[in-house]
Amino acid sequence: MARPSPLSRDEFALFRSLQTRWSDNDIYGHMNNVVHYALFDTAINGWLVEQGFLDPVKSEIVGLVVETGCSYFSEMGFPDRVTAGIRIGHIGSSSVRYEIALFCNDEETAAAQGHFVHVYVVKETRQPSPIPKPMRAALEDFLR
Template identity: 60%
Template sequence: MVSAPRPQRADFATFRQIQTRWMDNDAYGHMNNVVHYSLFDTAVNGWLIDQGLLDVALSQSYGLVVETGCRYYAEMQFPDLIHAGLRIARIGSSSVRFEIGLFRNDEDQAAAEGFFVHVYVDRDSHRPVPIEGARRAAFESLMRAEG
């Protein structure tokens, strides 16, 4: 477990609830580390779909993960209800850095925090494309306050 300051719920712009599953626990009785990345992916892509920014089958462009990381602060396990906080740390011309805090049940401090950097690419050419219009505006709505 890392001793860095733990993110608080107030540090995030929006939340998504995700129920843990029995299979998320490992032999040590807590959520296995690989599950954290699945929760990050579920939170980010669920938000994108809900915002109308991603249609997995039809979107002409989509984000590919080019970098990711996670810090673990406290254990989580089934049957915890996870509240995944989302915010955007940076928007580039074709990339965006999502930051995700995983909060166990009603706790105010994150049990884990992670990030995904997506580069937006054209579905056909797989070449980077600019983040524009509604997608950029939605990302800007999740920008974390600098301070």
């Protein structure tokens, strides 16, 4: 499988600002690889909460991560500012592939990029559920 090239900011229309933390740095002096996944999750779920599509306590339908991946291109670490670019790679009946790029400070190309696939389920039963129509319409605005 060929290694992807870093994406640029102009390939995204949705952005979320994130801040690194002191505890994000590892013994090697840069942000530990697992933090990238936490930033992906924070960017996506933060947007969903802001849009009114997710209330972690009250929502009857929630997205569960069933697949994820990340490619790393350059180091980040505290106290860098991170901007997450989000776009939608695919929308199924109950699933969404979110594609995320993390941009360090004012850089134009991604320091890391990857994806999350959420399957939307009824929280109580964990059975797949169709994506609600208002959410689907909002996601379609960012479909690439």
